[in-house]
Amino acid sequence: MxxxxxxxxxxxxxxxxxxxxxxxxxxxxxxxxxxxxxxxxxxxxxxxxxxxxxxxxxxxxxxxxxxxxxxxxxxxxxxxxxxxxxxxxxxxxxxxxxxxxxxxxxxxxxxxxxxxxxxxxxxxxxxxxxxxxxxxxxxxxxxxxxxxxxxxxxxxxxxxxxxxxxxxxxxxxxxxxxxxxxxxxxxGEKGTARVSLTAAGDGGHAGCPPENQAIGKLAQVVDYLMKISFPAGNYPVLQRFRDEMEEMMNQENEQGKLVKRLYEYMKETTVTPELIRIGDQLNVIPYKAEVLLEFRTLPNQTREQFELFMKEWTTPPNVQYQLLSFQQGxxxxxxxxxxxxxxxxxxxxxxxxxxxxxxxxxxxxxxxxxxxxxxxxxxxxxxxxxxxxxxxxxxxxxxxxxxxxxxxxxxxxxxxxxxxISKGGGENVSDTKGKVESDYW
Missing domain, CATH: 3.40.630.10 (Zn peptidases)
Known part of the structure; x- marks a missing residue:
């Protein structure tokens, strides 16, 4: 064969x-x-x-x-x-x-x-x-x-x-x-930050809904974060892509539009609501609402930088947020x-x-x-x-x-x-980091 x-x-x-x-x-x-x-x-x-x-x-x-x-x-x-x-x-x-x-x-x-x-x-x-x-x-x-x-x-x-x-x-x-x-x-690949937002408000009967509802507050904060201006990023792969593909990004055909979307994704931190919890009973207004957000951070963005960015958020005092996990790109x-x-x-x-x-x-x-x-x-x-x-x-x-x-x-x-093969390759390292010494093998 x-x-x-x-x-x-x-x-x-x-x-x-x-x-x-x-x-x-x-x-x-x-x-x-x-x-x-x-x-x-x-x-x-x-x-x-x-x-x-x-x-x-x-x-x-x-x-x-x-x-x-x-x-x-x-x-x-x-x-x-x-x-x-x-x-x-x-x-x-x-x-x-x-x-x-x-x-x-x-x-x-x-x-x-x-x-x-x-x-x-x-x-x-x-x-x-x-x-x-x-x-x-x-x-x-x-x-x-x-x-x-x-x-x-x-x-x-x-x-x-x-x-x-x-x-x-x-x-x-x-x-x-x-x-x-x-x-x-x-x-390269973006990093991932998962953030929990929790809002507290007045609960009650759905037939007489209160004005100060948790879900309303949470929706305002999510809307704010979806529109927030994230820190601008620049890194070598992004620069190389922009230099190589600048002409294509100006094309209005399907290929050009894809390249432009790739570039927009590469240069910005993005956020997506991942999970929303707003109560588990019919006819009941919950006093608490929560949403999990996933941020896709730039490859070179660190946890410390993301935490500093979070401190700049403007949120009501009855809306709490917490960084659940951060995986750097x-x-x-x-x-x-x-x-x-x-x-x-x-x-x-x-x-x-x-x-x-x-x-x-x-x-x-x-x-x-x-x-x-x-x-x-x-x-x-x-x-x-x-x-x-x-x-x-x-x-x-x-x-x-x-x-x-x-x-x-x-x-x-x-x-x-x-x-x-022995006569090919050549990416040498000067220390011992390249050694593979797992007991498994």
């Missing part, structure tokens, strides 16, 4: 395994991947969370422990799919009109397949690796990763220290009006050597594109290792337009073009071979 056909075979088999998050069936795919690795004489370990959710970790050992390890990170679970809404069954892996259909084709079983094939290739070439390489596929990402990457990062932190991580969140294209194709890869070097290799190897495949960093939309598993890893890149390289990805992910009829998948498989293999 050719390398290309083998990749497609494994990918379609992955799609046929229903790993909907609510079913907690990641173990089916984890065991399947372990069998593939076993058949290729690669050791791997199934890892169970406290609640029995299943992830898999495998390692190919390198010779130089001073070189930063590479982590190939993806997740096994997918969001739910209603079969009656799909043109093809969501867990069929059907191929029609040169497209592969199924839940997970873009989030993120395609990335698991790309990583798997590159990992197998590194083993098969039978040459010494210059660094450790890990293949990690996790559970529970679609429900916050508590039983997946959050658990693994706490259990095995040594794996991730000073590592170079290739994960989800980018690797999609946009096209300018002059026909130029640009590849967007994620080189991260930013990676968009000019790292491995990114240069992706660009060079893509050109060797006949695709001369401009590679542009951006700040990932949403939250990825990278957020749990932002302070441990050296560089984290959201890069699942495909030829699919970003506008199409946003329409298909978590939606009915999710699919990926066959050409797009094959491009990603080939590119991932070529880059990892160049970067990780």
């Amino acid at each position: 050719s390398f290309k056909n083998e990749a497609l075979y494994y990918f379609r088999n992955m799609l046929k395994i229903n790993t909907t998050n609510e079913l907690a069936t990641e173990y089916l795919l984890a065991n399947h991947l372990k069998e593939i690795l076993d058949n290729n004489n690669i050791d791997s370990q199934i890892v169970y969370s406290n609640k029995g959710r299943t992830s898999i970790i495998s390692k190919l050992a390198g010779e130089n422990k001073q070189l930063q390890p590479v982590i190939l990170l993806s997740h096994l679970d997918v969001v739910a799919a209603r079969e009656e809404e799909w043109t093809f069954p969501p867990f069929s892996g059907d191929i029609y009109e040169n497209k592969i259909w199924g839940r997970g084709t873009l989030d993120t079983k395609q990335l698991t397949a790309m990583h798997l094939m590159a990992f197998l290739h590194l083993k098969r070439v039978n040459l010494p690796l210059n660094r450790d390489v890990y293949f990690i596929a996790t559970a529970d990402e679609e429900n916050g990763s508590k039983e997946g990457m959050e658990f693994i990062s706490r259990q095995f932190p040594d794996i991730f220290r000073n590592s170079i991580v290739l994960s989800e969140g980018g690797g999609f294209t946009v096209k300018s009006e002059n026909g130029e194709t640009l590849m967007l890869f994620a080189s 991260y930013e990676s070097d968009p000019k790292g050597e491995i990114i240069s290799l992706f660009k060079t190897q893509s050109e060797r495949l006949g695709l001369n594109m401009r590679w542009v960093p951006f700040t990932a939309l949403g939250k990825t598993d990278g957020r749990f290792i932002g302070e441990m890893a050296s560089q984290i890149y959201g890069l699942s390289p495909t030829l699919t337009l970003f506008t199409e990805v946003l329409k298909r992910v978590h939606n009915k009829d999710e699919h990926i073009e066959l050409e797009s998948f094959e491009y990603g498989v080939q590119l991932m293999k070529d880059v990892l071979e160049e970067f990780c």
